[in-house]
Amino acid sequence: MMNVIFSETDNLVTIAIEGEADPAGIRRFSEIVENINNNIEKDVEIDLSEAVYLDSSSIGVLIKLHKSQKQRNFGFVITKASDRVMSLLKLCSLSDALR
Numbered sequence: 001m002m003n004v005i006f007s008e009t010d011n012l013v014t015i016a017i018e019g020e021a022d023p024a025g026i027r028r029f030s031e032i033v034e035n036i037n038n039n040i041e042k043d044v045e046i047d048l049s050e051a052v053y054l055d056s057s058s059i060g061v062l063i064k065l066h067k068s069q070k071q072r073n074f075g076f077v078i079t080k081a082s083d084r085v086m087s088l089l090k091l092c093s094l095s096d097a098l099r
Contacts (some may be wrong), residue, residue: 004029015059021058037068043075
């Protein structure tokens with residue numbers, strides 16, 4: 001099961017992803033990303049410290065958010081990804097966002 005936790009400060013949005021990707025979690029993640037793309041003008045941090053597995057759908061949502069943040073001139077960073085998740089993200093052109 002995938003848990004998506006959204007938090008916001010004055011200048012940063014943090015999305016923490018926990019567990020393994022599943023349809024309900026991906027739907028929630030996608031809804032959060034849509035909200036950010038349409039309504040929030042802040043840098044975004046993705047915390048993957050508790051993410052066990054990301055599938056192609058969740059990677060697609062990350063790529064969509066990354067592109068949107070770049071187009072809107074806001075920051076996007078992925079933090080605390082496990083080696084397994086990090087190697088997957090590098091394959092998907094997200095390596096420049098990894099910290």
